Amino acid sequence: MRIYEELFIAKPDALDEEVDAFIEQIKTTVSNAGGTVDKVEKWGKRKLAYKVDRYREGAFVLFQFSANPETVKEFERRLRVSDLVIKFLTVRIDETLKRLDKRKKERDKRAHRKSIAAPSAPQPSVAQQMMGEGSAAPAMPGLPNQAPKEASKEVPTSGPKEA
Numbered sequence: 559m560r561i562y563e564e565l566f567i568a569k570p571d572a573l574d575e576e577v578d579a580f581i582e583q584i585k586t587t588v589s590n591a592g593g594t595v596d597k598v599e600k601w602g603k604r605k606l607a608y609k610v611d612r613y614r615e616g617a618f619v620l621f622q623f624s625a626n627p628e629t630v631k632e633f634e635r636r637l638r639v640s641d642l643v644i645k646f647l648t649v650r651i652d653e654t655l656k657r658l659d660k661r662k663k664e665r666d667k668r669a670h671r672k673s674i675a676a677p678s679a680p681q682p683s684v685a686q687q688m689m690g691e692g693s694a695a696p697a698m699p700g701l702p703n704q705a706p707k708e709a710s711k712e713v714p715t716s717g718p719k720e721a
Contacts, residue, residue, distance in 0.1 A: 559593065559624045561655065566637055566646035567616035570603050577617060580642050584621065587632060593625025611644050622651075
């Protein structure tokens with residue numbers, strides 16, 4: 559079975575009871591044909607990008623279901639003959655989901671290999687530890703390695719200076 563998403567736009571002046579009854583009718587159609595309805599989302603009324611059959615807005619409904627291609631043909635036929643639906647779109651998403659899973663697995667493999675192959679920071683030798691070189695920050699190239707100087711202990715004066 560394949561996984562599909564069906565988005566259809568119902569007339570904005572249709573009652574919620576009519577839309578709910580139509581959704582139940584579609585659910586029974588899919589389940590009778592051997593498919594399963596995974597998700598149904600009612601998005602509510604939204605403005606359309608352009609006028610469709612003299613309507614400027616519509617009630618959006620998203621279906622996600624698993625079924626055979628013959629079931630999808632019947633689903634689309636019912637949407638076409640329904641007076642309630644003004645526009646619909648069917649998209650097969652199982653290939654996209656497979657591709658995304660495959661990419662995720664490859665990413666995880668690369669991350670795992672990278673974590674295994676990356677050596678940890680080299681430990682300073684005993685001589686370097688005794689000389690104190692291992693703990694200090696490395697000097698910039700071309701500059702002598704010096705310990706940080708303490709700040710001078712001048713106390714700032716408040717107020718203007720007199721000449």
